[in-house]
Amino acid sequence: MACLALGIALASLQHAALAAGAAPSASAPAASASDAGRPPDGEWRMASRTVDGQRFSPLTEIDRSNVASLKVAFRFETGVNKGQEAAPIVAGDTMFIVTPYPNVLYALDLTKPGAPVKWKFQPKPQAEAQGVACCDVVNRGAAYADGRVFINTLDNQTIALDAATGRELWRAALGEIRRGETMTMAPLVVRDKVLVGNSGGELGVRGWLAALDARTGHVDWRAYSTGPDADVLIGPAFHPFYAKDRGQDAGVHTWPPEGWKIGGGTVWGWVTYDPELDLVYYGTANPGPWNPEQRPGANLFTSGVFARKPSTGEAVWYFQYSPHDIHDYDGVNEHVLVDLPIDGADRKLLLHPDRNGYVYVMDRRTGQVLSADPFVHITTSSGVDLKTGELKYEPAKTPHAGRTVRDICPASPGGKDWQPSAWSPRTRLLYIPHQNLCQDAETYQVSYIAGTPYVGEDVKMRPGPGGYRGLLTAWDPIARKPAWQLREDLPVWSGALATAGDVVFYGTMDGWFKAVDARDGRLLWRFKTASGVIGQPVSYRGPDGHQYIAVMSGVGGWAGAIVTNKLDHRDEVAGGGFAHAMTDLPAKSPAGGTLYVFRLP
């Protein structure tokens, strides 16, 4: 079948909820709909704790003065030794952790010593899904709301469970692995809706965000990232700030005919929500799959950010970070919602460290870019024009068939990838875990695929200036510069956690879990786990009234696929070229899948 036909069939996808919703049992942790915005201080009910995406714990028992004495409270082996990117979720006295494929969900009883398994749910996703997942078979976590736990599976199902018993309430089939779709993102619950999106931009998939009824799994709306306005849910309310992002059916006209049907723009990152403005924000992934010369145009609405009404899905504004994205930069990184004074006026802001290397500070009501400053070494562009919103590409760094291009910075994973940053309202700093990688698109490598002598671009990633591959940057969005930066040998592929004790936690791919001073980055404590840390650290108050810190250990993901997929490091373009920059990782970290939970003695 011609590949262009793939997208057409997608439009007729069935998205049936396979089981009718049943009321969760009465023994579920106490909750109400309004909790979604502000959960109790001691809980961590979604990957980012709050819908604003701040990943800030208001708990203060663990602080700069005592964090050095943290000890392991308990461990839990998941039995799945793949990249552990999920955030442990804590609601009431129960912790929920979801593993990479096969996406097993464990509920741990925090009231008992050692936190034994309360129940376990095995969704049994189709094994074929492993074969189409581009970059390891990760899952970025569950979400809890109103007595229900929601997970996404690699084979495109969203499943709701009774949090108290693990009983399945409904499951919705949302995509087709045969077409290269998978799901890896963490759901976000907004009021009565579960927001989920698809992955698979490397395979000619058309991206979407869907809103499911939390009680039944019914698809209330689905907004595509490309195509006619009717599919993108663009109507009279749509007012992008910049002219470049406007135009009727721009999701069709900025592509060659039919190109939008397989145009990518998947939604595999983070969704955040402002209850006051009643807007959800999320990024769209890179355009695909043709080589850039075969898809002339801006390729809307890929590699940008949408603001939508959660009740109807209608788009309110959109901004494209990387028009006609030629470097695979995506726009899926988190949009952290904060309120700050800028130039003397209180502004409702959206902070977004993009893969293209700039921290965007935007007005989240309108989509206006107030500032965009580099947080990493950039050669592919020379800045963002604040009048037009245009990224000023550097033509000499444009990949071009038949030409060698060196020093493409940042490399394809960007100045920062999926790993979410944390915001502290106390220090007013955004703690950004990220990488320092450049790449050369050198000559051409001959491969041989299904009999075809394939002349591929030989992309080799390597450390950026300074020779190190990772950074934790504390970014000051008012001063528009770093307050401090910590260098790491390997990419910092874990999320960050900020606490009211003025401690910031993050992990390294060689297995260290670290606590640093939120004010100046001073190392306060570190602990060596059994595998690399690429998960999202969280904090909660246990049934005993004490503060705990939890994180998954287990290297993998795109950066760590060289370990989990046992890639041959001599195959230098393996893992999308990333393996070339990570040849030392297998010696520094074995695969793993362990939950670590810490507390003060």
Added chain:
Amino acid sequence: MTTLRTWRPRGLRAWLTAAVLMALGCRHALAADPPGVATGDGAPAAGAPALRVCVDPDNLPWSNEDGRGFEPRVAAIVAQALGRPLELVWQPMRRGFVRKTLVAHRCDVLAGVPTQLERVLVTRPYYRSSYVIVQRADLRPPLTGFDDPRLPSLRIGVQLIGNDLAASPPGHALARHGAIDHVTGFTVDGGETPAGERMVDAVARHELDAAFAWGPQVGWFAHAHAGRVNVREATPPPDLPLPFEFAISMAVRPGDGPLRDELQAALDARRADIDAALAEYDVPRVDLADAGDRPAAKVSP
């Protein structure tokens, strides 16, 4: 640039017989004397270890699990010359196949790889082919290259390679020359029938005016539509220094020099039989003689 050799499809179709006799399962040892191959050096020596050759189970005209394909034919000829039984090991030729085959010691020989492939030890090339244009026989004047002003308006098929649907060298050239709006992509794997067959059929049905494909992929299927479709060599435009021709060799693990030398001797000794097998499957070929002075695909920036 070499011109495509007077390449004449031959209607031997001896594979039909072969298909019956060679209906094989995975890792099935072939009789050393497949039909259609002239007997030369006699039967395998008693107890000689099998020559383990990796081929794709579903990629005609190269190979198929049912025994058809020119690579099993060539492998059988070589095994026979070495006096060893042939064992075909089936492995889809996707990304990572060197790791899954030679590196994993599942087999000792790859039947056909680009001579420039790194990380393996290759024989001298036993054939050399080119990307080709498959076009409607009634297209007047025929499409000959990328400077044709009709290019942007013609309906053209092109291969998309691998999971990331990468462009082939002609795919890059088409985009560079404005062929964008009416280009259809064909994935090389994942279809009900081989990609080459789908592309040729689309041209024969006049759903496409032309298709750009790797020669061996379409020659055999084009033969079935002789009179309705033509095949001619495609040459790269001057503005795109990408190779369109590739030489193909057998390959072994880097440490297996002696085996490589044995294979080379067999390829040399049975040159005529190998050429006949390639011709039987309508593999478009360009002069091998030129290959020595032109290490194909070593593209300088």
